[in-house]
Amino acid sequence: xxxxxxxxxxxxxxxxxxxxxxxxxxxxxxxxxxxxxxxxxxxxxxxxxxxxxxxxxxxxxxxxxxxxxxxxxxxxxxxxxxxxxxxxxxxxxxxxxxxxxxxxxxxxxxxxxxxxxxxxxxxxxxxxxxxxxxxxxxxxxxxxxxxxxxxxxxxxxxxxxxxxxxxxxxxxxxxxxxxxxxxxxxxxxxxxxxxxxxxxxxxxxxxxxxxxxxxxxxxxxxxxxxxxxxxxxxxxxxxxxxxxxxxxxxxxxxxxxxxxxxxxxxxxxxxxxxxxxxxxxxxxxxxxxxxxxxxxxxxxxxxxxxxxxxxxxxxxxxxxxxxxxxxxxxxxxxxxxxxxxxxxxxxxxxxxxxxxxxxxxxxxxxxxxxxxxxxxxxxxxxxxxxxxxxxxxxxxxxxxxxxxxxxxxxxxxxxxxxxxxxxxxxxxxxxxxxxxxxxxxxxxxxxxxxxxxxxxxxxxxxxxxxxxxxxxxxxxxxxxxxxxxxxxxxxxxxxxxxxxxxxxxxxxxxxxxxxxxxxxxxxxxxxxxxxxxxxxxxxxxxxxxxxxxxxxxxxxxxxxxxxxxxxxxxxxxxxxxxxxxxxxxxxxxxxxxxxxxxxxxxxxxxxxxxxxxxxxxxxxxxxxxxxxxxxxxxxxxxxxxxxxxxxxxxxxxxxxxxxxxxxxxxxxxxxxxxxxxxxxxxxxxxxxxxxxxxxxxxxxxxxxxxxxxxxxxxxxxxxxxxxxxxxxxxxxxxxxxxxxxxxxxxxxxxxxxxxxxxxxxxxxxxxxxxxxxxxxxxxx
Amino acid sequence: xxxxxxxxxxxxxxxxxxxxxxxxxxxxxxxxxxxxxxxxxxxxxxxxxxxxxxxxxxxxxxxxxxxxxxxxxxxxxxxxxxxxxxxxxxxxxxxxxxxxxxxxxxxxxxxxxxxxxxxxxxxxxxxxxxxxxxxxxxxxxxxxxxxxxxxxxxxxxxxxxxxxxxxxxx
Numbered sequence: 001x002x003x004x005x006x007x008x009x010x011x012x013x014x015x016x017x018x019x020x021x022x023x024x025x026x027x028x029x030x031x032x033x034x035x036x037x038x039x040x041x042x043x044x045x046x047x048x049x050x051x052x053x054x055x056x057x058x059x060x061x062x063x064x065x066x067x068x069x070x071x072x073x074x075x076x077x078x079x080x081x082x083x084x085x086x087x088x089x090x091x092x093x094x095x096x097x098x099x100x101x102x103x104x105x106x107x108x109x110x111x112x113x114x115x116x117x118x119x120x121x122x123x124x125x126x127x128x129x130x131x132x133x134x135x136x137x138x139x140x141x142x143x144x145x146x147x148x149x150x151x152x153x154x155x156x157x158x159x160x161x162x163x164x165x166x167x168x169x170x171x172x173x174x175x176x177x178x179x180x181x182x183x184x185x186x187x188x189x190x191x192x193x194x195x196x197x198x199x200x201x202x203x204x205x206x207x208x209x210x211x212x213x214x215x216x217x218x219x220x221x222x223x224x225x226x227x228x229x230x231x232x233x234x235x236x237x238x239x240x241x242x243x244x245x246x247x248x249x250x251x252x253x254x255x256x257x258x259x260x261x262x263x264x265x266x267x268x269x270x271x272x273x274x275x276x277x278x279x280x281x282x283x284x285x286x287x288x289x290x291x292x293x294x295x296x297x298x299x300x301x302x303x304x305x306x307x308x309x310x311x312x313x314x315x316x317x318x319x320x321x322x323x324x325x326x327x328x329x330x331x332x333x334x335x336x337x338x339x340x341x342x343x344x345x346x347x348x349x350x351x352x353x354x355x356x357x358x359x360x361x362x363x364x365x366x367x368x369x370x371x372x373x374x375x376x377x378x379x380x381x382x383x384x385x386x387x388x389x390x391x392x393x394x395x396x397x398x399x400x401x402x403x404x405x406x407x408x409x410x411x412x413x414x415x416x417x418x419x420x421x422x423x424x425x426x427x428x429x430x431x432x433x434x435x436x437x438x439x440x441x442x443x444x445x446x447x448x449x450x451x452x453x454x455x456x457x458x459x460x461x462x463x464x465x466x467x468x469x470x471x472x473x474x475x476x477x478x479x480x481x482x483x484x485x486x487x488x489x490x491x492x493x494x495x496x497x498x499x500x501x502x503x504x505x506x507x508x509x510x511x512x513x514x515x516x517x518x519x520x521x522x523x524x525x526x527x528x529x530x531x532x533x534x535x536x537x538x539x540x541x542x543x544x545x546x547x548x549x550x551x552x553x554x555x556x557x558x559x560x561x562x563x564x565x566x567x568x569x570x571x572x573x574x575x576x577x578x579x580x581x582x583x584x585x586x587x588x589x590x591x592x593x594x595x596x597x598x599x600x601x602x603x604x605x606x607x608x609x610x611x612x613x614x615x616x617x618x619x620x621x622x623x624x625x626x627x628x629x630x631x632x633x634x635x636x637x638x639x640x641x642x643x644x645x646x647x648x649x650x651x652x653x654x655x656x657x658x659x660x661x662x663x664x665x666x667x668x669x670x671x672x673x674x675x676x677x678x679x680x681x682x683x684x685x686x687x688x689x690x691x692x693x694x695x696x697x698x699x700x701x702x703x704x705x706x707x708x709x710x711x712x713x714x715x716x717x718x719x720x721x722x723x724x725x726x727x728x729x730x731x732x733x734x735x736x737x738x739x740x741x742x743x744x745x746x747x748x749x750x751x752x753x754x755x756x757x758x759x760x761x762x763x764x765x766x767x768x769x770x771x772x773x774x775x776x777x778x779x780x
Numbered sequence: 781x782x783x784x785x786x787x788x789x790x791x792x793x794x795x796x797x798x799x800x801x802x803x804x805x806x807x808x809x810x811x812x813x814x815x816x817x818x819x820x821x822x823x824x825x826x827x828x829x830x831x832x833x834x835x836x837x838x839x840x841x842x843x844x845x846x847x848x849x850x851x852x853x854x855x856x857x858x859x860x861x862x863x864x865x866x867x868x869x870x871x872x873x874x875x876x877x878x879x880x881x882x883x884x885x886x887x888x889x890x891x892x893x894x895x896x897x898x899x900x901x902x903x904x905x906x907x908x909x910x911x912x913x914x915x916x917x918x919x920x921x922x923x924x925x926x927x928x929x930x931x932x933x934x935x936x937x938x939x940x941x942x943x944x945x946x947x948x949x950x
Contacts, residue, residue, distance in 0.1 A: 278937055282834070284926070284933075286925065286926055288925070291917060321932050361806070412926050415835060418789065418817070419814060421806050463792055535893075541913060542913045544838040545838060545839075545909070545910040545912060548899070550886045550887070551890055551892055579887060580889035598889060623838075628909075683905070685874050687872060688873075689868055689869050689902070690869055699919070700919045709896065709917045709919065730922075
């Protein structure tokens with residue numbers, strides 16, 4: 001039966017403020033903020049200005065409550081990734097999805113959950129499936145803005161008197177998402193459909209209860225059910241604690257004050273950010289670049305994905321005169337058929353994790369900073385794929401690489417202003433990821449992802465060495481975890497953990513060192529594992545004369561004689577492999593198959609009991625000329641095992657001897673003499689840069705370089721006219737010189753759009769869109 | 781707002797501060813007078829008189845010449861180029877593009893593979909100091925790291941006049 005005409009004409013009353021729909025509210029905020037340059041058009045902060053103590057009290061109550069929610073809720077989890085490593089965070093949002101206050105932890109998700117809320121608003125969830133008090137939503141779809149599928153979001157609306165006053169969001173990094181390979185960040189997916197169970201902003205609960213169909217489907221879609229269940233309870237518990245907290249604050253302060261507060265705190269965050277920029281940086285432009293290897297040619301992937309290539313991450317930071325920050329990734333190359341693509345929200349949100357450790361090291365992290373920033377993220381690049389099919393499972397391989405030049409750019413400002421304590425030569429490539437799965441020691445279907453990767457060498461500063469085996473960029477509170485706990489949840493016995501000498505980048509101040517864990521498979525069945533890390537390339541450059549951190553390598557052994565050796569009480573490998581040029585385990589085992597090489601990205605390999613796997617973590621980059629290093633510090637490094645003796649000589653010019661008790665002693669006078677000599681050697685071997693350029697130019701004209709290098713340039717040229725022109729102009733190339741993707745001897749499957757040819761982007765609505773989020777400058 | 785005396789900033793520059801003090805500096809609001817103290821210390825330490833406008837890296841400075849030119853200069857006295865140019869194009873370069881050259885810096889399995897990446901070292905032609913290192917793919921244009929807007933920095937942000945040359949001051 002047709003509805004009466006007057007009923008059809010009547011506008012629907014929204015769940016937003018004063019009966020507005022959320023879509024109306026979202027548009028109003030975006031327009032007002034854009035038009036005035038102030039969040040929500042707030043040119044003044046009446047609440048903060050009239051009663052600053054009250055304003056700070058509300059902030060502290062919310063911030064403290066959200067941190068408390070995280071600390072309490074994480075005890076619900078059983079997964080050591082959450083419970084030991086703290087891979088979770090919670091955040092409170094406005095009705096429009098802007099972050100107000102956040103917890104500690106993996107705060108990259110402040111942005112990703114905001115993107116999910118904006119996606120729901122944009123897609124009229126208010127009408128269908130409806131947004132009601134007591135609802136629970138779930139998202140892990142990276143095409144909506146998530147980082148990768150293993151970061152699972154729980155989002156709960158918060159109502160007051162029938163009006164939506166905000167959202168609570170919680171995220172945990174789950175152990176497995178049912179991807180083609182076990183482990184949360186599988187290597188092997190080359191398309192979205194292999195990344196694992198994808199949940200696109202789905203309503204999974206009503207009246208604070210999870211729906212049965214969700215419980216059954218989700219638990220049958222992943223490998224590690226009990227961890228999944230407890231992770232979900234963790235997220236829901238935290239969100240409900242935050243909802244109670246907001247209700248308490250509203251009861252205490254009144255709804256109108258709360259509404260005013262959530263607007264003002266974001267504008268306050270924006271102002272604070274601009275103020276920090278002006279206090280610590282210098283207006284101008286800062287450029288850097290980084291690369292990561294994608295060695296898939298010999299891996300078990302479809303034919304079109306069997307290529308060796310390189311991910312190119314150039315960046316230019318502009319510090320504007322008015323204190324706005326702009327970061328432009330123009331020149332980034334095309335997305336690929338591998339597991340390392342990213343979305344704009346993951347790169348921009350990750351920048352915030354990084355900035356919270358350097359430029360804005362305070363608890364006022366909210367979306368205000370976004371409103372003071374602009375990002376240029378080229379469409380079609382691996383940072384912003386124009387094809388819905390892309391895989392993202394191990395996006396951190398490339399993301400951590402893309403961020404490291406940003407540290408260097410900011411550090412040039414800190415150095416110039418004298419804030420030397422803030423200088424950081426860059427972040428480590430936070431790998432290897434030891435992952436895999438099968439049947440564990442308890443006879444259960446299982447998957448593992450060792451979060452030992454939460455502890456790497458930190459980049460050197462301008463006043464001290466980077467801290468060794470300490471931290472990872474993406475979780476400021478990370479930890480390597482206790483071996484005893486890992487052994488409980490993984491059928492992998494520790495045969496040792498050891499510092500890896502010469503892994504931190506050399507310099508006046510060296511990067512923090514990496515370390516290694518040697519694991520032996522024990523009690524597993526149908527077990528596979530794989531490696532994920534940088535091998536053929538260093539991820540950073542070092543700063544002001546310091547060297548990049550070392551790259552990684554792979555060691556694993558299959559069908560060993562360790563059982564026999566253990567039975568006979570013969571020596572077996574223990575500890576790390578401290579000098580890879582002289583393999584530590586040579587006489588300690590035999591095996592039918594050994595992999596010891598630089599192929600650090602691999603797909604599933606079968607492992608059985610007594611097989612070995614060396615988990616090699618990475619170091620941080622160095623700062624300053626190594627010949628400026630205090631020789632006494634080189635002596636300490638030698639005695640504490642942070643450097644191999646031959647590099648103390650060849651890199652630091654140290655002259656030393658080893659005493660009978662094994663202690664190294666550096667001769668200061670001879671070292672000074674040797675260093676003088678080394679500088680003379682540099683002057684003799686160095687050539688004027690412009691002279692060297694002539695020779696390099698000829699190589700490029702003749703297109704002499706490995707296939708992976710040529711492919712990287714061709715795929716950057718294809719999607720960036722600007723980068724092509726800059727490259728050609730730098731090398732003074734004729735107008736007609738060009739390198740095309742389809743002239744290379746490798747598949748071009750999926751490479752459709754290019755500025756110089758007709759082509760169509762393969763997309764769907766909402767894919768990688770940044771909905772009302774800061775400002776995303778269109779690419780050239 | 782924290783404040784630090786000249787001795788503390790000198791110790792910071794020389795890497796002599798204890799970690800607890802560095803931690804305190806990291807956790808405090810920045811001291812706006814730092815730049816002035818820092819610049820004065822650096823100026824007193826270099827063996828030449830050109831006023832430093834901005835430190836441009838370890839051993840490198842943007843200085844003002846008596847004729848008003850702003851150039852990049854090493855603390856050894858070597859003068860590279862106009863500050864708007866890329867000083868690396870006026871340096872000496874050494875490219876580690878073979879396994880042997882890379883293995884002088886890293887163990888074999890921990891060095892980049894020269895088929896994928898090379899290491900470029902830039903030296904001061906005056907003193908042989910290694911001023912910057914680039915780890916890039918072959919063919920990569922020499923990176924221009926830093927383009928500061930010195931005038932805006934002094935005029936609008938610091939609200940201070942630019943340092944004058946001794947000649948101009950007379």
